[in-house]
Amino acid sequence: MIKWITDNTGLFLIASLTLGLAPFLPEPHLWGKLRWILGGAKGMQLMDYFDLVMHGFPWLLLILSIGLKITYKNKLD
Helix, strand or coil, X not given: CHHHHHHCHHHHHHHHHHCCCCCCCXXXXXXXXXXXXXXXXXXXCHXXXXXXXXXXXXXXXXXXXXXXXXXXXXXXX
């Protein structure tokens, strides 16, 4: 499982930059949701939280992949 995650860092990067930031205008969707939560999340509904998870998941995979590559640098070969 660790090997699969570390082997697909490029895929996670592309997914983060496209799906994770879409739509791009007027601001990235993920950024807007995070600002909304940091502002108190007033008016957020279940669909908004689901949307946050869907746009944030590629970023979590990318961070996990990079972290595992750093942690297990010599053990993955």
